[in-house]
Amino acid sequence: MAEVKLTQLDKSYDGGKTFVLKNINLHIEDGEFVAFVGPSGCGKSTLLRMICGLEDISGGLLELDGERSNDMPPNERRVGMVFQSYALYPHMTVRENMEFGLKLAKADKAEINRRVDEAARILQLEKLLDRKPKAMSGGQRQRVAIGRSIVQEPRLFLFDEPLSNLDVSLRVQMRQELSRLHSKLKTTAIYVTHDQVEAMTLADRIVVLSPLADGAESNLEQVGAPLELYHNPCNLFVASFIGSPKMNFFRATIVEPGQKETRVKLECGTELRVCNDTRNAKSGNKVTLGIRPQDVLNHEEADGAENCITGTIETIERLGNESFIYLNHPDIHEAFIARVEDSQRRQPGAEFHVGVPAENCHLFDASGVAFSRTRSPVFD
Incomplete structure (x- = not known):
């Protein structure tokens, strides 16, 4: 060795x-x-x-x-x-x-x-x-x-x-x-x-x-x-490279920074709560919000959820036991991808609601550096 x-x-x-x-x-x-x-x-x-x-x-x-x-x-x-x-x-x-x-x-x-x-x-x-x-x-x-x-x-x-x-x-x-x-x-x-x-x-x-x-x-x-x-x-860079399909990214602005939770606003006006430590940031700072396709809530779980994004279905990639739904959203250049277990009742052109759990969000500053997550997996 x-x-x-x-x-x-x-x-x-x-x-x-x-x-x-x-x-x-x-x-x-x-x-x-x-x-x-x-x-x-x-x-x-x-x-x-x-x-x-x-x-x-x-x-x-x-x-x-x-x-x-x-x-x-x-x-x-x-x-x-x-x-x-x-x-x-x-x-x-x-x-x-x-x-x-x-x-x-x-x-x-x-x-x-x-x-x-x-x-x-x-x-x-x-x-x-x-x-x-x-x-x-x-x-x-x-x-x-x-x-x-x-x-x-x-x-x-x-x-x-x-x-x-x-x-x-x-x-x-x-x-x-x-x-x-x-x-x-x-x-x-x-x-x-x-x-x-x-x-x-x-x-x-x-x-x-x-x-x-x-x-x-x-x-x-x-x-x-x-x-x-x-x-x-x-x-x-790491967030976009590691993971398949890759992470979804949204342009956003910090509304209310915080140590345990932060409120951000997407360009379309939707406000979301995320579990990231932004105490050193200021209201109005431009950020990028990331969420993995596997970490979003499907349409049933998203009903009534505080953090919710709505898009229009473009295509559906059916893989058998799971599907990836590609959504059109005004705040994202590429399609927003959501993993779901059941897509049989969904068709292109339909509106689709996706829940965005605060603890699964990633937040990056204007230079691309990640804010630390306040509720994330622990590794040895």
């Missing part, structure tokens, strides 16, 4: 004029599974390659198990890298692909066989060792690519979107296998993905990165446990 520590890590080009990553500070504990998420261009794959040694570090400090590793060659870092592409040798069998790196390192034949057999057992590849890649499914090929890293006995696994080439059912299966693998090996792992479900399912902690904006001090937006980021995003 490995402890990874990044201190003020930078990646720049053009002699320091163009920054891709800036001021990244992160501490990953032994045995931890951490996911890097963020939109395209935020630098998550670049950061992974810097840890691996495939990208030079422009500034800052990378430590592996307390040892400065900025200039350490990749082969000395003892990391196992699994890429989006399987990159298997098509003319070699599964066994030959998995043992190839060990042969180049001139490892003992008996040791090679032991490691390959053990990796095959862990990944349930024993019956496929004599097959070539063309005779295997995408999920099986990805397991071989992972096995090729396991036989190196790395202290750190690095995954760069390893499941993005697989179809939906295979991704679900491979997520389960990766979770089982980490539980068994207990090896520190860093996982880059654009898929929130993968990050929320697999990771002990999630690192949210954003593209570096002009004047920004860092790409790193927030680090925390999956449910912590979901329930308590630190700013508008």
Whole structure:
């Protein structure tokens, strides 16, 4: 296992004029599974390659198990890298692909066989060792690519979107296998993905990165446990990125600030009560109010509710045991999404009432920073 520590890590080009990553500070504990998420261009794959040694570090400090590793060659870092592409040798069998790196390192034949057999057992590849890649499914090929890293006995696994080439059912299966693998090996792992479900399912902690904006001090937006980021995003960027469907946002103005409760007014004139601490704000301050589709009350529960928003149904996305209703509302640029369990009696064009529980609301100031919630989930 490995402890990874990044201190003020930078990646720049053009002699320091163009920054891709800036001021990244992160501490990953032994045995931890951490996911890097963020939109395209935020630098998550670049950061992974810097840890691996495939990208030079422009500034800052990378430590592996307390040892400065900025200039350490990749082969000395003892990391196992699994890429989006399987990159298997098509003319070699599964066994030959998995043992190839060990042969180049001139490892003992008996040791090679032991490691390959053990990796095959862990990944349930024993019956496929004599097959070539063309005779295997995408999920099986990805397991071989992972096995090729396991036989190196790395202290750190690095995954760069390893499941993005697989179809939906295979991704679900491979997520389960990766979770089982980490539980068994207990090896520190860093996982880059654009898929929130993968990050929320697999990771002990999630690192949210954003593209570096002009004047920004860092790409790193927030680090925390999956449910912590979901329930308590630190700013508008994290709130809009974490969660599917994404959070609904309304432009609003503070009417009455408070320590435990705040009253805000939407641009359409509707006043709502929210459980956010705005004692340092003033009446008239512009804010953004957020509410997740899963946190609203459905039409029956909303009847008579103090906090209520009314919209017109545009479309209904029926998913079986639940539906997402897309509403047109004057205070929101995109459709307002509400999750309901029963949508059979609703049709596009109809008016729909949605309850907005005060304790489920998120409030953000004009700069996008979240006001603390006064009634929110507690995390260990």
